[in-house]
Amino acid sequence: MFKRILIAAAIALAYTGPALAQNAELAKIREEIRQMKDAYEKRIQTLEKRLTEAESKAGKAESTASKAETTATTAEQSAAKAETAASSAGNRTGENAFNPAVSLILQGTFAKTSQDPNQFQITGFAPSGGEVGPPKRSFGLGETELNLSANIDPYFRGIAIASLAPEGGIGIEEAYFQTLALPQGLIVKGGRFLSGLGYLNEQHQHAWDFQDAPLVYKAFLGNQLKQDGVQLRWVAPTELFVELGAELSAGDQFPGSDRNKNGIGGSAIFGHLGGDIGVSTAWRLGTSYLQTSPRGRNYSDTDSLGGAVTNSYTGTAKLWGIDGVLKWAPNGNSTYNNFKLQGEYFRLKQDGSLTYDDTAQAVPRFSGVTCIGLCSSYLQTDQSGWYLQGVWQFYPRWRAGYRYDTLRYGTVSNGIVNNGLGPTAADFPVLANHNPTRNTLMFDFSPTEFSRIRLQLASDKSRLGVTDNQVFVQYLYSLGAHGAHKF
Amino acid sequence: MNWPGVLISAALWFAALPAYAALNVFACTPEWGALAKELGGDKANIYVATNALQDPHHVEARPSLIARARSADLVVCTGAQLEIGWLPLVLTQAGNPKIQVGQPGYFEAARLVVMLEVPALVDRSQGDVHPGGNPHIHLDPRNIAKIAAALSERMAQLDAPDADIYRARTKAFLERWQQAIVRWEKEALPLKSLVVVGYHKNMSYLYQWLGIREVGSLEPKPGLPPTTAHMSELLARLRKNPAKAVVRSAYNDPRAAEWLSENAKIPVITLPFTVGGTDKAKDLFGLFDDTLLRLLAVAK
Numbered sequence: 001m002f003k004r005i006l007i008a009a010a011i012a013l014a015y016t017g018p019a020l021a022q023n024a025e026l027a028k029i030r031e032e033i034r035q036m037k038d039a040y041e042k043r044i045q046t047l048e049k050r051l052t053e054a055e056s057k058a059g060k061a062e063s064t065a066s067k068a069e070t071t072a073t074t075a076e077q078s079a080a081k082a083e084t085a086a087s088s089a090g091n092r093t094g095e096n097a098f099n100p101a102v103s104l105i106l107q108g109t110f111a112k113t114s115q116d117p118n119q120f121q122i123t124g125f126a127p128s129g130g131e132v133g134p135p136k137r138s139f140g141l142g143e144t145e146l147n148l149s150a151n152i153d154p155y156f157r158g159i160a161i162a163s164l165a166p167e168g169g170i171g172i173e174e175a176y177f178q179t180l181a182l183p184q185g186l187i188v189k190g191g192r193f194l195s196g197l198g199y200l201n202e203q204h205q206h207a208w209d210f211q212d213a214p215l216v217y218k219a220f221l222g223n224q225l226k227q228d229g230v231q232l233r234w235v236a237p238t239e240l241f242v243e244l245g246a247e248l249s250a251g252d253q254f255p256g257s258d259r260n261k262n263g264i265g266g267s268a269i270f271g272h273l274g275g276d277i278g279v280s281t282a283w284r285l286g287t288s289y290l291q292t293s294p295r296g297r298n299y300s301d302t303d304s305l306g307g308a309v310t311n312s313y314t315g316t317a318k319l320w321g322i323d324g325v326l327k328w329a330p331n332g333n334s335t336y337n338n339f340k341l342q343g344e345y346f347r348l349k350q351d352g353s354l355t356y357d358d359t360a361q362a363v364p365r366f367s368g369v370t371c372i373g374l375c376s377s378y379l380q381t382d383q384s385g386w387y388l389q390g391v392w393q394f395y396p397r398w399r400a401g402y403r404y405d406t407l408r409y410g411t412v413s414n415g416i417v418n419n420g421l422g423p424t425a426a427d428f429p430v431l432a433n434h435n436p437t438r439n440t441l442m443f444d445f446s447p448t449e450f451s452r453i454r455l456q457l458a459s460d461k462s463r464l465g466v467t468d469n470q471v472f473v474q475y476l477y478s479l480g481a482h483g484a485h486k487f
Numbered sequence: 488m489n490w491p492g493v494l495i496s497a498a499l500w501f502a503a504l505p506a507y508a509a510l511n512v513f514a515c516t517p518e519w520g521a522l523a524k525e526l527g528g529d530k531a532n533i534y535v536a537t538n539a540l541q542d543p544h545h546v547e548a549r550p551s552l553i554a555r556a557r558s559a560d561l562v563v564c565t566g567a568q569l570e571i572g573w574l575p576l577v578l579t580q581a582g583n584p585k586i587q588v589g590q591p592g593y594f595e596a597a598r599l600v601v602m603l604e605v606p607a608l609v610d611r612s613q614g615d616v617h618p619g620g621n622p623h624i625h626l627d628p629r630n631i632a633k634i635a636a637a638l639s640e641r642m643a644q645l646d647a648p649d650a651d652i653y654r655a656r657t658k659a660f661l662e663r664w665q666q667a668i669v670r671w672e673k674e675a676l677p678l679k680s681l682v683v684v685g686y687h688k689n690m691s692y693l694y695q696w697l698g699i700r701e702v703g704s705l706e707p708k709p710g711l712p713p714t715t716a717h718m719s720e721l722l723a724r725l726r727k728n729p730a731k732a733v734v735r736s737a738y739n740d741p742r743a744a745e746w747l748s749e750n751a752k753i754p755v756i757t758l759p760f761t762v763g764g765t766d767k768a769k770d771l772f773g774l775f776d777d778t779l780l781r782l783l784a785v786a787k
Contacts, residue, residue: 151588154587154589157579178579180579180587181587183584185581187579187580187582234582235553235554235580236554236557237558239551239555241550241554242554243550243553274549274550274551274553275551276549279538282551283550284550327547331540332538332541333541333545333738334547335738336740396712396740397712448611448615448711449545449572479611482568482571484574484576486548486576487547487549487550
């Protein structure tokens with residue numbers, strides 16, 4: 001800009017002076033302009049040079065900074081590595097190096113029920129002795145489960161699951177060894193373990209899709225069948241999953257009873273088939289059979305006047321069932337959406353004798369000499385039940401589910417009632433003819449695979465003539481070692 | 488009740504149909520299946536437990552997996568607790584002593600490489616952390632080379648009569664692989680210092696190899712799904728320090744990546760992540776060819 005003004009001024013001057021003087025003057029001016037131009041150009045070049053220099057210095061500084069950063073990160077990383085290496089080395093040499101994997105399940109409920117949970121019964125079905133009732137009203141702590149597992153040696157693995165009851169006391173859910181090194185697809189388990197019967201039975205309660213067990217599990221398996229005994233499984237060397245299993249046990253849990261007898265109290269066999277349909281669907285079908293011989297398996301009831309009675313059954317109990325589960329997820333990726341359909345059917349047949357005992361009453365109505373032959377007679381039952389449930393993960397972490405439950409009273413042939421001389425049907429209110437049903441809705445939210453909060457709504461017609469409307473809010477948390485869940 | 492009879496005859500019928508091959512390989516993820524195929528050729532009968540569209544963290548111990556593990560001679564998995572949610576169950580239920588942890592038939596790839604992102608703090612408050620470090624080791628081809636050498640020896644050990652075949656195939660594979668690495672590194676020069684946003688921290692080994700900088704993840708913490716709060720925070724950060732692209736794996740939900748793409752005005756790159764993740768990622772070479780191709784499309 002400045003230069004242009006100068007040039008313009010110079011040109012203007014060049015046209016104003018006299019001719020001669022003009023020539024000399026012009027040359028002088030031209031020379032001055034040239035000098036000025038040169039000087040400015042030099043200055044501009046110097047400035048430009050300085051600018052580039054400054055720029056490259058800045059760039060260098062920047063790259064040095066980033067290098068320093070990288071070095072710092074690398075240093076940090078190697079420090080972290082050294083730390084982990086040190087800590088893992090420390091872990092490996094310490095006495096605790098062989099500590100088993102430890103995990104803990106925390107659970108609890110907030111419950112609202114329209115009927116008294118303490119009066120719960122499944123009318124029409126002999127009580128199974130398990131904790132089958134709804135959780136206590138208001139806030140209630142569930143069982144805290146402590147799980148320890150590790151390989152014992154190259155041949156065995158050991159697992160113990162203790163349940164810490166909210167009222168105090170420790171129960172042993174499972175405590176068993178399992179073989180690792182048997183050939184030919186054979187696996188032996190021994191100790192106390194969840195029976196391979198059915199589908200849901202082998203899943204831990206905290207892995208169930210509903211807060212409680214289906215009615216058929218409550219009525220026929222005391223919630224969940226745990227066997228004290230041994231189990232043999234065989235997996236076939238085929239692409240189709242084929243698994244056969246057999247169990248021998250003390251048979252002291254319902255439908256069996258503690259017999260105080262040598263030998264084997266109960267036995268079970270089961271078979272499973274499973275596979276994939278394409279990449280999106282997986283399935284498993286199973287069938288199982290359980291046989292046991294309870295001796296003096298008793299339950300409390302009230303007679304027609306409200307007096308306390310104890311009924312005791314001795315005979316055989318045979319349970320068979322079929323189960324099926326189908327899981328679907330688009331491309332087998334269950335993270336976003338998935339669907340699970342599962343159902344089971346069980347049929348329990350019993351053949352033996354029932355003894356009616358009201359001697360605990362101040363003035364027994366039947367017991368004593370008059371009752372011989374009247375208070376003890378045959379009992380034959382043929383009862384069944386099934387459930388079907390579907391659970392849909394409609395959004396990552398969110399699931400909704402529905403379950404339909406029912407039990408069929410079937411036939412109950414009670415010799416005491418049939419001979420008509422002693423206690424009547426009214427004296428066996430628990431065995432009254434009733435087909436229980438239940439409808440259950442479930443919604444749950446699982447922030448991670450280690451936490452879950454569930455809302456469950458149920459309309460439960462387990463009791464004759466009454467509907468129990470239930471609302472449960474349940475939480476389930478898993479901490480410690482990463483557990484793996486069965487299919 | 489004739490159940491025992493029925494079950495036994497069914498058992499015998501199925502037992503008569505075993506699968507014959509020199510070496511039955513059970514690969515946990517597609518990349519190890521593809522590697523075992525390169526090294527074993529027709530000597531190895533390979534079953535891949537998961538596909539590229541499945542999240543390798545969330546797989547179930549399906550009956551089909553137990554059935555395949557029953558007849559496996561070699562289980563090839565990543566380790567570093569990637570498969571902890573399902574593999575232990577498959578191993579204990581399959582009744583196969585050959586593939587138990589510590590046996591020659593159990594191969595963990597992560598033991599052979601230098602692990603990145605080993606957490607200083609092993610606590611689940613940090614999300615789904617793996618105490619051994621980031622388990623997605625296969626996206627650095629130099630790791631594949633290390634693992635190939637060890638896996639080949641293991642296959643040779645288990646199937647001794649065919650040992651020379653495995654070694655010869657591995658030698659040929661590694662030659663081709665080293666040439667490919669040189670080519671990929673040359674092709675990938677424009678990717679140096681490329682700034683991207685990821686979905687899950689499952690590309691760290693790829694980024695470290697190529698010098699790509701990952702400045703954020705859609706997951707607020709590893710394993711947690713993207714949240715609105717985290718996404719808007721990420722978007723605000725990107726407005727100040729822009730990234731060139733948002734990168735997701737084929738198995739990740741596209742919605743979060745698309746949202747960020749629209750709002751930050753940067754493209755989404757869907758990488759195959761593993762063999763089978765895209766049409767072109769048919770084998771390990773295709774996996775890296777296609778990965779680079781997709782990244783270069785944005786870097787130019």
